[in-house]
Structure formats: structure tokens, C-alpha cells
Amino acid sequence: MKIAVIGMGYVGLVSAVVWTNLGHTVIGVENNSEKLQRLLAGEAPFFEPGLHSALAEAMQSGRLTFVETLVADSTLELVFICVGTPIGVDGLLNDQYLLESARMVGMLGDANLQVVIKSTVLPKMSDKVLEEVRLGCEERGLVFKGGVYFSPEFLSEGSALRDTLAPSRVVLGGEGLDQENLVVKFFKSVTPEAVPIVITDIRSAELSKLAANAMLASRISFINELALVADKVGGDINLVAKIIGLDPRIGPNFLKAGVGFGGGCFPKDTNSLINYAKTIGIKTGLLEAVVEVNQQAVIGFYNRVVSAFGDPVGKRLGILGLAYKEGTDDLRSAPALEIIERWRNAGGMVVAFDPLVVKIQAEKLGITSLDDATAVLSQADLLMVLTAEPEFINLDWERVSALYHGEIIGDGRRLYLAKVVNKAGFKLIT
């Protein structure tokens, strides 16, 4: 099929590349000129495992092209909207990019086009998209006869290609989604047979995405709250998580205590769900607590480490891991940013290393980014490890002892055993 994907971010580009490599013809629309130039040069504008070679393969096929804006094309069958929905000043998801995309589709697309929203939305935002598409068509004297559907995206950064190729489920929300519908046919063509395709109403589909992220965020806050108890009574929260995770009713994932969740999705989706619920008269006390515990996870960690260390004035904090988690270069709402701001406000300096975050990206945020962990270890007065990158998990403690002149290891992901760290001559703070 010939499809267009609007927004070449983590969701849009990965989807465009995977679907091209599965045989479809894809037009990737990206209105950020810097990103577009990089894409045209065959370069992914962000890191995602496997994306570099998959993008090369897709471009070589001749079936993937990149453009700045959609162009009228009667052979286009499907359009996917994958633009950002950041949190706005009102605490709700901002639909500006979504509606701009919808307007572009309405102004340029065929009146029979099928439009699928993949961006995360608040309930009823899909209706606004449909309205914009309709209006755009109307301005051209056309009556929109296609459909607008919502298909939540559940991919995870760090495994986005794998998740797109073999998702846990595909959800399609909207009306008229029978076996003859083009959207259903498309998803059947890109989804392994064993993967359930859930066809539902649009409200349930919209809410299922917010619910999924709120649930995962809740698990992280749950284990972080329990970690405080475990620390007080001398238990090991990693072992507690392992034990409860063996219960099939609970499962092992998203039970890792540490500096909390960040990234471009959990914080904004959870907060906006809380705020949206308020607008319809519902208090989501549980989710409010999830957000509060998450803020305390990073602040509490920072305070514990700094009170053991002393005054930050004139001291250099070395950070290993800047991104919001391992396996990605995404700095959106990364706990490291909160820590850096606090340390700097207290008069300290910061050096950092993250194997996936390119220097220029860190430097845009005013962070001095070094070439490797060795450089950080040898310059730091205080060390904090903030992502579970394999090279940080497997630190060579003899090398750390030789390079690092500080006394404390702040372990923001609970990666290390106290006895190992103590043996190397350091005090471990989690």
C-alpha cells in the first residue's frame, strides 16, 4: 500500500522504516528542516538500536521517501499521524501539532483517505482531528468520506524496532473497522499472526494508551516507595522485586527501584490524565501519588547522596548516564536533568558521559559531555550512575579505584552490591 507517516520521531520514523521493509511504499513527512536534512542524507536523527541499518535498507528499496509537507497524491491510501503531543501550560496534552497535521491532510489528501492517529491523545482529541480533516476538505469543496481512527502506539524506546515488528497487541479504535476496512487490512499485513488485533470503539482505544502508561508508571512508583521501607529495615528491594515478580499475577517488569521514570511519555501522559480527569470531575488520587512518589524518587536520591558528600560548592559531579533510561539517547524529562540543575544551583560543576547521547545534544543543554566513563571517573569529586547501560552495570571496580578520587558512589539505578563497592574502597548510596 502507499501510505504517508506524518512526524519522523521515535514513533513515526521507526514505523515508516519497518513498514517500508515489510513491502509498503512510505512517504515520511517531517517539518523540522534539520531533521529532514538528516533523513534525506540517510541519517536517523536519534539513536534507536537497529535503526541505522534498517533505515539504510528502507532507503535502498526506493520505497521510502522524505518530504517536508504532504503533497496531493490520489494514489495515497492511508495517512498515519505520529507527531508529538507534549504537555501544555494547562497541564493537558497539547493538540497543536496533531491539528496542524489534520489540517494538512484535509487540505491536501483525497476525500476518501483513511487517517490513523498514533500520537498519544486525551479522550475526544480524535474527534477534533476528524473535524479538522473535514474542514480542510470542505474548504476545497469536498466532502470527507474517509475515516479517522486511533491506534495507540505501545513501543518502548530502546526496543522500538522489535516492538513495531512484533507488538504485544495492536489496538484499532473507530467505526466501520470490519475485515474489508483498509486500516484493518494494513495492520494485518504488518502484524505477525500470533499478535492479537483488538478492534474497539475510539474512546476505549484512546484511554487504553493513557491507562497503559499510567499502570507502568504506577509500578515504578510502587517499587520506589517500597524501596524506602526496604532501606530502613535492611531489606534488599531488588530481591523483594524479584520475589514478587515471580508471582504470575504480578510479573517481573517495571519493578526496578531507582531515580524514577522520565522520558517523553510517562510523565506527560500521567500528569495530563490526572488533569484531564479533573476537568470531568474525577479525582485520580492514586495517580497523583504516583507522580509525587516519582518526584521524590529523584529528589530523595539526590538529597541522600549530597548529604553524605557535603557542600557542592566548587565540586565536580560526575554523571554516568544522562538519558532517561538505558538504550536510548532521549533526554526528555530525564532524572539526570533534575540532578544537574540542583547540583549547579548549589554551586557545583558537572561532567557527564552517556554512550548514546551525542555530545552536541548534551551541550545544547549546557552539559559538559566527556568522551568516556574513564574521563568522568578521573575528573569527578562525586560520582552518580543514573542509567543501567551495560558498561555501567559491569564497571571494572579495580579501574574505578585507580581513577576515581571520591569516596561515594551514588547508584541511582541500584546496580551494585554494597559489599563489592565497599571492597573497592567506596561508600554506596542508593
Ligand SMILES: NC(=O)c1ccc[n+]([C@@H]2O[C@H](COP(=O)([O-])OP(=O)(O)OC[C@H]3O[C@@H](n4cnc5c(N)ncnc54)[C@H](O)[C@@H]3O)[C@@H](O)[C@H]2O)c1
Ligand atoms: N517516544 C515513544 O516512546 C512513544 C511511544 C508511544 C507513543 N508515543 C507518542 O507518539 C507521539 C510521538 O512521539 P515521538 O516520541 O515520536 O515524538 P518526537 O518528538 O520524537 O517526534 C515527533 C515529530 O513530529 C514532527 N512534526 C510535528 N509537527 C509536524 C507536522 N505538522 N508535519 C510534519 N512533522 C511534524 C516533529 O518535528 C518531530 O520530529 C507522542 O504523542 C507520544 O506521546 C511515543
